[in-house]
Each structure stands twice: as structure tokens, then as C-alpha cells.
Amino acid sequence: xxxxxxxxxxxxxxxxxxxxxxxxxxxxxxxxxxxxxxxxxxxxxxxxxxxxxxxxxxxxxxxxxxxxxxxxxxxxxxxxxxxxxxxxxxxxxxxxxxxxxxxxxxxxxxxxxxxxxxxxxxxxxxxxxxxxxxxxxxxxxxxxxxxxxxxxxxxxxxxxxxxxxxxxxxxxxxxxxxxxxxxxxxxxxxxxxxxxxxxxxxxxxxxxxxxxxxxxxxxxxxxxxxxxxxxxxxxxxxxxxxxxxxxxxxxxxxxxxxxxxxxxxxxxxxxxxxxxxxxxxxxxxxxxxxxxxxxxxxxxxxxxxxxxxxxxxxxxxxxxxxxxxxxxxxxxxxxxxxxxxxxxxxxxxxxxxxxxxxxxxxxxxxxxxxxxxxxxxxxxxxxxxxxxxxxxxxxxxxxxxxxxxxxxxxxxxxxxxxxxxxxxxxxxxxxxxxxxxxxxxxxxxxxxxxxxxxxxxxxxxxxxxxxxxxxxxxxxx
RNA sequence: UCCUUCUUAGCUCAGCUGGUUAGAGCACAUGACUGUUAAUCAUGGGGUCCCUGGUUCGAGCCCAGGAGAGGGAGCCA
Numbered sequence: 215x216x217x218x219x220x221x222x223x224x225x226x227x228x229x230x231x232x233x234x235x236x237x238x239x240x241x242x243x244x245x246x247x248x249x250x251x252x253x254x255x256x257x258x259x260x261x262x263x264x265x266x267x268x269x270x271x272x273x274x275x276x277x278x279x280x281x282x283x284x285x286x287x288x289x290x291x292x293x294x295x296x297x298x299x300x301x302x303x304x305x306x307x308x309x310x311x312x313x314x315x316x317x318x319x320x321x322x323x324x325x326x327x328x329x330x331x332x333x334x335x336x337x338x339x340x341x342x343x344x345x346x347x348x349x350x351x352x353x354x355x356x357x358x359x360x361x362x363x364x365x366x367x368x369x370x371x372x373x374x375x376x377x378x379x380x381x382x383x384x385x386x387x388x389x390x391x392x393x394x395x396x397x398x399x400x401x402x403x404x405x406x407x408x409x410x411x412x413x414x415x416x417x418x419x420x421x422x423x424x425x426x427x428x429x430x431x432x433x434x435x436x437x438x439x440x441x442x443x444x445x446x447x448x449x450x451x452x453x454x455x456x457x458x459x460x461x462x463x464x465x466x467x468x469x470x471x472x473x474x475x476x477x478x479x480x481x482x483x484x485x486x487x488x489x490x491x492x493x494x495x496x497x498x499x500x501x502x503x504x505x506x507x508x509x510x511x512x513x514x515x516x517x518x519x520x521x522x523x524x525x526x527x528x529x530x531x532x533x534x535x536x537x538x539x540x541x542x543x544x545x546x547x548x549x550x551x552x553x554x555x556x557x558x559x560x561x562x563x564x565x566x567x568x569x570x571x572x573x574x575x576x577x578x579x580x581x582x583x584x585x586x587x588x589x590x591x592x593x594x595x596x597x598x599x600x601x602x603x604x605x606x607x608x609x610x611x612x613x614x615x616x617x618x619x620x621x622x623x624x625x626x627x628x629x630x631x632x633x634x635x636x637x638x639x640x641x642x643x644x645x646x647x648x649x650x651x652x653x654x655x656x657x658x659x660x661x662x663x664x665x666x667x668x669x670x671x672x673x674x675x676x677x678x679x680x681x682x683x684x685x686x687x688x689x690x691x
Numbered sequence: 692u693c694c695u696u697c698u699u700a701g702c703u704c705a706g707c708u709g710g711u712u713a714g715a716g717c718a719c720a721u722g723a724c725u726g727u728u729a730a731u732c733a734u735g736g737g738g739u740c741c742c743u744g745g746u747u748c749g750a751g752c753c754c755a756g757g758a759g760a761g762g763g764a765g766c767c768a
Contacts, residue, residue: 244727258728265725278718295728317701319718320729326760327702381767418768444692445766456768552764564764617768662768675761687759 217283221254228288228298235259235300236283236308238337241320242276248305250284253336256343256494260291260299272305279311279318279337325678332682333691340498343491344679347484348667354483355436355457355663358476364459365430369419369437374411375642382442383414384452415440418660419458421592421645424621427460427656428648434459436663444686448675449613451664453684460658466594466603466620469657470580473607473616474528477578477666481520484670492517492670499672512611516672519610528578528607531570534558536581539574540566561588564613571608579608591631593619594655605659612669618659625649 217236237252237259245265249258261284265273276282286302293299317331318338328335335341359366372386388408389395397403404412419435426433439456459472484492496516503511514522531539540546540555540562553563562581571579583601586593593602607616622628628649632639639646667679677683682691 241727241729243730244725246725247727247730249728260728262726291726293726293728314719315701316718319702321702321717322729323702329760439768441767443766446692447764447766448762450767454768614768660768665768 219254220250220252220257220259223259223288223300224255224257224298226288226298228290231288232285232303233288233300234283234285235261236281239276239278239280239282239311241278245273248276248282248284248302250282251337251342253342256339256346256491260293260296261286261302261305262299263302263305268302268305272307275307275310276305277311277313277316278320279313279316280307281309281311282306283308325675329677329683336681339494341678343488343494344667344671344673345681346491347488347495347671348679350484350488351480351667351670352436352663354480355476357483358479359434359459362432364432364434365426367423367426367430367433367435369416369422369426369435369458371416371438372409372413373416373422374409374413375416375421381417382444383417384440384442386413386415417441418456420460420658420660421642423458423460423658424645424656425648427462427658428652428654431462432459433461446686448677449665449668451676451680451683451685454676454680455663457661457663458658460656462654462656464620464657465655466582466605466657469618469620469659470528470530470582470605473605473618473659473661474580476661477607477616478524480666481670482524485517485520485524492520495671495673519672520670523578526577528580529575530580530582532583533562533581533585533601534583536562536566536570540569543569543574545569545573559585559587567608567613571610576610578610581606581608586631589619591635591637592621592628594622595627595631603657609665609669611674612665615665615669616659616661618657620655620657623649623653623655625653 216234218233220235220237223233223235235250235252237250240249240251240258242248246262248261248263250261251258263273263276263284283306284300284302285304286300288298289301291297291299318334323338325340328338328341336345356366387394387404389402395403395406397405404410407413416439418439419437423433423435435456435458437455438453440453441450442452443450459476461468461472464472499516512519537555537558537560545551546555551563551565551569553560553565555566570581571577582603582605583596584604584606585600586595586602589602589604593604595602603620605616605618606614609615622631625646628646629639632642664676664679668674668676671679673679677685
């Protein structure tokens with residue numbers, strides 16, 4: 215007899231059919247009631263065993279965490295709390311779980327503790343929900359771009375390109391690091407290394423993505439990226455997944471339209487397909503916020519916040535307008551900002567972004583046209599000579615979730631800017647070739663996937679939305 | 692990397708002004724009960740008080756250094 219997944223069983227009308235279920239025991243109450251979970255849904259299936267006829271040695275092995283197979287009759291539940299249950303005729307222990315040593319208990323654990331046992335935290339309600347939503351969002355990303363006719367391109371993980379300046383890179387080498395070969399000057403001789411040169415893990419697939427966009431028109435990458443920054447925050451990982459679309463013949467506004475449409479599409483997909491999990495996470499968040507003082511609690515529940523994002527256009531303002539709003543704000547005048555806004559040209563701090571999103575506009579905000587000094591070399595220079603065609607999307611509670619721009623397609627302008635900043639042209643000659651041969655206006659953006667998952671699940675630490683987080687001083691599993 | 696708070700049983704935490712044998716709830720074990728919903732009741736076992744050094748007659752508590760974690764900041768996605 216084949217196994218039926220619990221998600222499907224719970225939707226079935228009981229007609230006394232005999233079924234077999236397999237899963238892991240969450241709790242075993244009263245020597246009779248097994249709460250069984252197989253990860254297909256957050257809801258458990260109640261399996262009722264008759265302890266008067268079930269052998270004692272089987273009953274003793276039905277412990278929290280054990281894998282079991284149960285065969286029995288699906289009936290309408292005789293107790294409250296569930297609609298159907300399985301009246302077991304036989305229970306088989308597939309894998310024992312020593313109750314004394316199994317770390318998960320049928321009670322609340324701290325997220326910090328569960329992070330230490332990340333290999334087992336999938337078996338909790340919270341992480342079950344989080345990773346089902348994560349899966350759903352990843353699928354929705356591919357679905358969205360596929361429906362739009364975008365080509366999914368795999369940009370390299372190991373790269374010799376280090377000119378992007380997005381952050382510290384992880385070095386990749388095959389050398390015995392205690393004794394690397396040296397050249398005549400005593401420097402490490404990378405000519406003898408595996409790739410014959412010094413290489414790193416990628417910090418972004420954007421530059422390679424641009425190359426592909428200059429042939430396929432509309433492409434995206436969705437893969438892991440790596441930053442060796444020693445940043446210890448709830449929003450940063452050393453290894454994270456990034457979605458980077460790149461579109462030929464797109465200008466800044468097209469870029470913003472696409473990013474907004476995509477975010478709304480994937481959020482809607484999660485609401486349509488993972489409502490139970492999101493309801494659970496929404497409730498979880500409410501419980502958690504009850505511990506906070508009234509003024510720190512969010513006004514909207516998680517579900518309402520997600521729906522709000524679907525029903526409202528994102529606010530679009532230029533950097534210059536944003537500076538004006540911040541400078542004129544009571545917050546600034548009363549010197550409540552740690553960094554006061556005084557002049558045009560300063561970079562916005564998290565507190566300013568949060569003020570714009572959470573206090574002033576109270577919705578997602580797209581900030582555009584930043585001063586060129588605080589943005590990357592490849593961003594297209596505006597006619598005012600001061601700003602570039604950049605756009606950042608700021609989300610409540612998350613901050614920057616998307617960073618993008620229209621790219622500089624004019625060869626001379628790009629070369630001049632690279633010279634100003636001190637990026638050797640020869641290092642990126644392959645990149646500049648796209649501007650030499652059939653250049654065209656194009657644009658793209660990067661979306662931190664984990665930050666998206668943070669927003670949709672309402673979790674507050676990025677380490678809790680990726681299965682096995684890599685952060686400074688931590689690379690377990 | 693900086694600021695700040697924390698680290699006591701498997702988990703969540705209490706531990707007074709530095710004073711004898713370090714506590715509770717949950718979990719676990721044993722027994723009772725048997726339509727439970729984190730079942731309930733009784734009994735029991737369980738400790739490198741993060742590490743190293745110092746002060747003191749005496750340190751879980753005070754001091755110095757280190758490690759790890761949380762929150763905030765910077766950098767960013």
C-alpha cells in the first residue's frame with residue numbers, strides 16, 4: 215500500500231478507507247494519541263492507537279522524533295481539535311528516537327537554540343512553515359520570469375573578476391596555504407595555482423548577466439553569492455542567494471516597473487499557495503510582539519502587511535526629494551536622528567530609510583537618482599552630471615531589499631568613470647566589449663532572496679530563513 | 692569592526708549584601724489514569740554555574756583577559 219501525504223489526508227472526506235501514513239512523531243499523548251507530521255503541512259495528523267491491544271514494546275518506542283508507519287482506518291475524529299483521524303490497526307517503528315537525548319520538546323524553544331541544532335529545526339512548526347514558504351517563493355521567482363520570456367542563465371560561482379567592488383571576497387585556491395609557491399619577488403605565485411591566476415567566489419552575477427542580456431535581451435540569474443564582510447547583523451549572510459535580472463532596451467522606469475511587478479507577483483503566489491503557513495507565521499509574530507511595548511508593535515499583522523503590499527503602488531521618490539523630506543521632518547529638526555541630514559550628497563543611513571518607509575510614506579519606497587559618488591561605476595550617469603540612474607527598493611522592517619540601476623551603455627562615459635575611480639580598464643575589457651559592439655540601453659537589479667523571505671515570513675533574523683546560515687565564525691553542517 | 696546586554700540542569704529561567712549541601716517549571720525515567728490536544732497526578736535521576744587567571748578565610752556573585760550569543764550601528768542584498 216502506498217503512502218499518502220498528510221496534507222492530502224487532512225483534506226479527504228473519511229469513508230472508512232484504510233490508509234498508510236508515514237512521518238515523524240511530534241507528541242504522543244495519553245498512550246493513545248500520536249500527533250504525526252510528514253512536513254507536507256504544518257498540521258499534524260492524529261493517529262489513535264489502542265494501547266490495550268498494541269504491544270508494550272511498540273508503545274514505548276512511539277517517542278517524540280521517531281519515524282513511524284501507521285496503517286488504519288480514516289474516520290471522522292471523535293475528539294475536538296481535528297476533523298479526521300486514523301484509527302490505527304498497526305504501527306511500525308521505522309526509526310527510533312531516544313526520548314532522553316532528542317533535543318526537541320513539545321514546547322517553545324528559542325530561535326537561538328534552534329539555530330544551534332539547524333539539522334533538526336526543520337521539524338518544528340516555525341521552520342517547517344518558513345522553509346515551505348521559501349520554497350514557494352523560489353518557485354514563484356522562476357515562474358514569473360519564465361512567463362515573461364526571460365532566459366535563466368547560470369553565471370559562474372568562481373570568478374576572476376574582482377572589480378565590481380561589492381565587498382570583500384572569499385579567495386579560492388588549491389595551494390597548501392602553509393607553503394604556497396613563491397615567485398622571484400617572494401610574492402605568492404598564482405600562475406602555479408589551479409586556475410593559473412588568483413580567483414574568488416562571486417559577489418554578484420551582474421556583470422556576466424549583462425553579457426548575456428546583450429544577446430538574449432531579457433535574462434536573470436538566481437544563485438548563491440558570497441561576501442567575506444565581517445558584518446554581524448540580522449540582515450547579512452556570508453553566503454546568500456541573489457536574483458539578478460538584466461534587461462536590454464530597458465530604462466530606469468522599466469526596471470522599477472519590473473521589480474515592483476515581480477515582488478507583488480511572488481508575494482501573491484505565497485499568499486495563494488501557502489496561506490496556512492503564513493497564517494501560522496502571522497500568529498507567531500503577534501504572540502512575539504505581545505512581549506514588546508505597545509509603541510514598538512507593528513500596526514498591521516503579517517498577513518495584512520503582505521496584502522497591503524499587493525494593493526498599493528510602491529512610492530517612487532528621487533534621492534533629492536527624499537533628502538528634502540528628511541531635512542524638513544520634525545524628526546530631523548528635533549535632532550532625533552543620530553546622523554542629522556544637513557546637505558545634499560550624504561548617504562542615507564538605516565534610520566533615514568526606516569523613517570521614510572515606516573513613518574513618512576508607510577509603504578514600500580523606491581528611491582532613485584542617487585549622487586554618483588555613493589554608487590557603483592556601472593550606473594548610468596544622468597544629464598545633471600551629479601546623479602546616476604540608480605534605484606533602491608526599501609521595505610518596512612527590512613530596509614534595502616532591491617538595488618538596481620540603468621547601466622551606463624556609453625563607452626566613453628563608462629571608461630571615464632572607471633578611470634576616475636581607479637578601476638583598470640584592461641581588467642574588464644570583456645565587459646567593455648559589450649559597449650564596443652552593439653551597445654544599447656539596459657538595466658537590471660539585484661534582489662537578496664533571504665531578505666524577501668524575511669519579509670514574507672515575518673521572521674526577524676536572516677539566519678532563520680536559510681537552512682544552514684554561514685556567518686562570521688559560523689559554518690556548521 | 693564599533694557600542695551594548697547576556698552566558699547557571701537537555702530547554703526556559705530564578706539565585707538576596709560574597710557565606711554551609713545551587714533552585715523552579717518544562718523535558719526525561721518509573722508508577723497511576725485512559726478521548727487526549729504542549730493531557731493530568733505522584734515519585735525520582737540529572738550541574739565543568741562559558742573558559743583562563745586574580746582578589747578573598749570563603750566566588751555562581753567582585754576584578755582582568757578571552758570565547759560565544761542577542762540587540763543596535765557601519766558595509767550591503
